[in-house]
Amino acid sequence: MSGKTPLIRLQAVSKSFGPVHANRDISLDIEEGRILALLGENGAGKSTLMSILAGQLQPDAGTIFHDGAPIELTSTDKAITAGIGMVYQHFKLVEAMTVAENIQLGHGGGMWLNWAEINDEVRELAAFYGMKVDPGARIADLSMGEKQQVEILKLLHRRSRVLIFDEPTAVLTPSEADNLFATMKLMVGQGKAIVFISHKLEEVMAIADNIVILRRGEVVDRVAAAAVASTVELAERMVGREVLLEVDRQAVEPRQIVLKVEKVAGDGLQAIDMEVRQGEILGIVGVAGNGQKPLVEMVCGLHRPPAGSIRLLGMEWRKFFADQKWDLALSYIPEDRQGLATCRNLDLVDNFLLTTRGGFVRGPWLQRRQAEEKAKRLIDEFDIRPPNPQALAWQLSGGNLQKMVLAREFYRKPRLIVAEQPTQGLDIAATEDVWRLLLEAREQAGILLVTGDLAEALALSDRIAVMFEGRIVATFAIDDREHVARIPQMMAGLEITA
Template sequence: MTELQFVRPVKRCPLPDDAVPVVSLRGLTKRFGKVLANDSITLDVYPGRIKALLGENGAGKSTMMSMLAGRYKPDEGHIEIDGKPVRFNSSKDAIEAGIGMVYQHFMLVDSMTVAENVLLGQEGHFFVSPKEMESRVGRLAERYGLGIDPGARISELSMGERQLVEILKLLYRESRILIFDEPTAVLTPEETRNLFEALWRMTEQGKSIIFISHKLEEVIALADDVAILRRGRIEGELETESIESKADLASRMVGKEVLLEVDRRPVEIGDKVLEIRNLTGLGLTEVDLEVRKGEIVALVGVAGNGQKALVEAVTGLTKPPLDTVFIMGQPWRKFFAESTWNRSMCYIPEDRLGLATLRNQNLVDNLLLTTREGFARGPWLDKKKAAKHTVRLIEKFDIRPGRIHALAWQLSGGNLQKAVLARELYREPKFMVAEQPTQGLDVSATEEVWKRLLETRSMAGVLLVTGDLNEALQLADRIAVIYRGRILGVLPTSDKDTARKIGPLMAGIVD
């Protein structure tokens, strides 16, 4: 199986001995009740360099960056800018100090132009003409090599272009330190490469970048230095040139060996468990797709190109047109009218703390969400039996903290996802829809989820909806690429050229 590669075009330079940090965190500590989120964090960020921040889910990365961005106040310690202590009472204070953060979910006004979004909220620009706005933003974009039309409306832009607008907003504010939180989650491979080139150009002009990602191949390609956060503490820092391999970096991050490989042994292919025939409507056009028992078919594409509509049509959240969706050999309406709680279809939603679980209910009640018919005695639920099975699932799937009365919101993302998988696999499904199953998970939790999905092939077919192309290449037998509601191609992962073909298809380019 081939992984997508990112190669840095410019040779890294070692940090000069006389380098002075632009930002320093000194003994930052943050508690939430009895939980120690950050414990005496000390970290330096230097101008003209990219520092990657790595850590497992719950390691404290977001809390640390939230203090730097002015959203949280530290309980102990302080932040220094250019060697001088500062105190941020709000995000506005951090922005005025030159710190800006690009979040995973963009905050843009779709009906406005690029230039209008960049200048929105900026003091002294209320009476600036649209032509002058576009001229200013165009010059700024050209300076940093950001290829975007300042007069284009946000609604017309791809996800990668929208991200460039968020970056331009920070550059217009003259931010010197830019924080990126999982910035490639919604990008095509080509957009990811373009982003990396833009970040390198920013460092050439003296900007400092903090890059948070779970994608180790990106960290190795992009960053100059890596800081590893574990259980709220900085466990070590290293220059990227010293990293021997992705597995080496992963083991340093989680404190144990992580293989980052999957044993995708061939499984006997069985009957069709999903067949979509010429599905048109719901934002989809002439979609044909099938999944058989024993295989994983990955659906990939930039967010917003019809994946959600297709998933909802298959899983029963939206009614598809007649005679377009067939599940386990039955028409969609007949299947859902006669469906049983087990040995049928299961669904792993993207929203694991909303749609997949009840955040304020414990693990027993969350197990019963989709399995209650298996624990029913007439009108009564046998909750003692459900509790016993929950204990077994916690042990089998290593769900921490290991207490059946733990509430869903109290679990880390990785442990909550394992709980959802445990519940759905308990149902012994014949067909599974897994939507973004490892999004936001660290390498250790990702490895566990991959293992479970591959095991599922022995009893079911799997439709895997993912924005992680390496995940698709590692797990899937075939990859379907969706663009603006159409399946532009279904590629076998056994073909060594598949990785090269995916990116153009995601951008709507067909040979």
């Protein structure tokens, strides 16, 4: 640390939610021209701490200093006025409006605005930071990486000096992530301070200057990134034990077909053929937006396939979903854990019952006490924090909410699992647990794994299918080294294999 007064200093900041201590006596400095990585397992208190800094939450104790003077950030407006802004995992943009209109939202300027001047201003700001964003483009038409750039431009346009990035690469392709890091380096070169929250330790090693590690709401380590020898060492510092993120994927003899897709087309899909057998994991890889979402939604019964056929557990699509059992059938782990997988204002017991209630019904009666007892056991088994069945879904961190969804779906003992980005937002220890669970589950189930993490697909899959522009351009065994080496080219549409 330099001797210069930090731009932001948090001193003995604490925050509790009932009996749960989310933050306990946390002190840290955020310095100009530096990137501070904030690490910790799911539920360690990172998002709570940054929500306090962004004015969304108020601390129970402690002081925040801004340029050496104490400041009370009692609202997001006060934080923005102080030059503090946050880029959230879930973007806060108006989809029907243009880039320039979203950036202008919340600004003054009277009744009449000079949109030509505003567009030029946004265009110049984007160009200065190496972003290629059209000010007149509609948000709904942009890629996830472009939407994130708009969120960043909103903060830069307000002259934010402190920018907080919460899991910024979770929804980005590798090239979009590289563009983000280039932009971040330009920003710190301009004297801005950045707080970077991520579970991707290789990114932390590449981009951070300093690292602060939280565990159960307390700071347990502070270190310069240059002083950390490897991601293995960093993982051990974070978790408190050695974590290698390696799994022993023993071969399992594939058995009966549990999913068969034939000539499925429509909603951007083009004649999709594939099958999944009990005892195997089929990994679907591809850049986001190439048909993975409509394929998953058709397989899981959210949309009827416009053309072609889908058979699940030997039954035709319509028959399967007309009389679907709560257990020993299909479990879907959706990417949208906050909107589709759970109800944010229900407690964990009711969220558990969303897909398992069939196992707790006797006649017209719901046996909620038995469901609560089972939920408690799963919360303990999956180390979900806070360990309180009465906690509401929105009170959990994204990673802990994902663990709740996984606990619920594995409890159903499915014969077919569709896992869509199952470890997105999970810390390295939780990711290791999920990988182990998926490999164990294929003993009794066939698994369709849809992931944007190529390393995850290669670690878990028995076969890989590459999607591009609504087609499966190649399917091959994981030990086919020639095809595996060409996956990036196939994902980009540069190579099409029969």
